[in-house]
Amino acid sequence: MARRRTARISTITLNTGSGAQAINHPYPARTPVLALDFGALSVLVTTSTGDEVTASDLEFARQLAHQAHQFATSVERCYHGLPNGRGVAA
Structure with missing residues (x-):
């Protein structure tokens, strides 16, 4: 991956704890989704498009x-x- 060329303007800190989970969701007809759950907040990591890698x-x-x-x-x-x-x- 290329080095960051722009300055970081903000940071979000998500603390792990008893409710934190990392779950991979593989799908047969689309690319996978990685869910990072922090209680009431969920971050989804996906590929650049849903149909190809x-x-x-x-x-x-x-x-x-x-x-x-x-x-x-x-x-x-x-x-x-x-x-x-x-x-x-x-």
Whole structure:
């Protein structure tokens, strides 16, 4: 994926918790949808069009998977960082 060329103008923080879920919705007749649910808020990640997958879509999906794996590894490291299993603030 190309490097960002414009300045970021805003950031939205979505905190995980007991109601947070990540769900893949594969469909037989269209491209998949990844739903990130945070209680009352849901973020849907889709491909650039609903009926085909581009090389950019594939590159983004692979980058997302890699970064999600890195995030999970970091969270696990923090969670197991204290003897009580409550984790540490990074």
